[in-house]
Amino acid sequence: MTDIRIAVAGAGGRMGRALVQAVTEADGVVLGAATERAGSSLLGTDAGELAGVGALGVTLVAELATVLDDFDVLIDFTAPAATLAHLELCRGAGKRMVIGTTGFDEAGRAAIAAAAESIGIVFAPNMSVGVNLTFKLLDIAARVLGDEVDIEIIEAHHRHKVDAPSGTALRMGEVVAEALGRDLDEVAVYGREGHTGARERRTIGFETIRAGDVVGEHSVWFAAEGERVEIAHKASSRMTFASGAVRAAGWIGARARGQFDMQDVLGLRDY
Numbered sequence: 001m002t003d004i005r006i007a008v009a010g011a012g013g014r015m016g017r018a019l020v021q022a023v024t025e026a027d028g029v030v031l032g033a034a035t036e037r038a039g040s041s042l043l044g045t046d047a048g049e050l051a052g053v054g055a056l057g058v059t060l061v062a063e064l065a066t067v068l069d070d071f072d073v074l075i076d077f078t079a080p081a082a083t084l085a086h087l088e089l090c091r092g093a094g095k096r097m098v099i100g101t102t103g104f105d106e107a108g109r110a111a112i113a114a115a116a117e118s119i120g121i122v123f124a125p126n127m128s129v130g131v132n133l134t135f136k137l138l139d140i141a142a143r144v145l146g147d148e149v150d151i152e153i154i155e156a157h158h159r160h161k162v163d164a165p166s167g168t169a170l171r172m173g174e175v176v177a178e179a180l181g182r183d184l185d186e187v188a189v190y191g192r193e194g195h196t197g198a199r200e201r202r203t204i205g206f207e208t209i210r211a212g213d214v215v216g217e218h219s220v221w222f223a224a225e226g227e228r229v230e231i232a233h234k235a236s237s238r239m240t241f242a243s244g245a246v247r248a249a250g251w252i253g254a255r256a257r258g259q260f261d262m263q264d265v266l267g268l269r270d271y
């Protein structure tokens, strides 16, 4: 079987470099192309050298359009506007995508869903096995503990992160809201300040910490009178996200169209 050719968008970024490394460490995939933002000082650099894995003979280019013949699946961990521009190019060229970017608005999410009618897309706010298992544990905890507990979602990330709450925290909120038959848009409370009044049971609270070099930590509290369950995940290396994304790229390589997430890739959907 021939190797799946991967393109990494934003290959000079924190995740981009980890993704290039993960591609070199995985079987059945090879780096075909790498991009960076137009005007970046990194353009022309070898993607492997940038990632610290030695030269790969793939240099960073500014325009994905110029390397469309060099890859089968694009892995994109950049920013919403960049990902949506890449989405249009991939849709036009029939290229599959793995999207890890977070912070999309409703229109952005709708654009991804529409493109998935033509191409295969894995779109997930967190590609780690541990977090995707955590989603399952949260579903169980919410169903068991029900309306007897207060639910709070606390997340911490490095000081460079630009969106809040994290995509993972929001997905955790969706999981528990869905398990409890609540609409997250109606019950979410994003931070508190001043005279807030007593807490309403049905609300789901989000607290955000941005500090230092924290890779990514999420903790969900189910707090009752007399006891509290905490379900937590801590990432200590970006390679956990990167290797998950490369696994997703191999998986989507066999699917022509449709939108999927890591629950599908990991076979967790029906657990």
Ligand SMILES: NC(=O)C1=CN([C@@H]2O[C@H](COP(=O)(O)OP(=O)(O)OC[C@H]3O[C@@H](n4cnc5c(N)ncnc54)[C@H](OP(=O)(O)O)[C@@H]3O)[C@@H](O)[C@H]2O)C=CC1
Binding pocket: 009, 010, 011, 012, 013, 014, 015, 016, 035, 036, 037, 038, 040, 062, 077, 078, 079, 082, 099, 100, 101, 102, 103, 124, 125, 126, 127, 128, 167, 241
């Ligand atoms: N799903 C998951 O498992 C995970 C998701 N993420 C998400 O991934 C995204 C990126 O995170 P992170 O790597 O920390 O961020 P970085 O800012 O380090 O990386 C993003 C990179 O994309 C580049 N970029 C911006 N626009 C373009 C463009 N048009 N073409 C090509 N490259 C472009 C940026 O360049 P420049 O800096 O010059 O603008 C930067 O190098 C975030 O949304 C984050 O939340 C992160 C970790 C895990």
Ligand SMILES: O=C(O)C1=N[C@H](C(=O)O)C[C@H](O)C1
Binding pocket: 102, 125, 126, 157, 158, 161, 165, 166, 167, 168, 169, 215, 216, 217
């Ligand atoms: O920006 C990050 O770093 C991360 N972003 C993702 C998110 O928003 O959930 C996933 C991970 O926690 C790291």
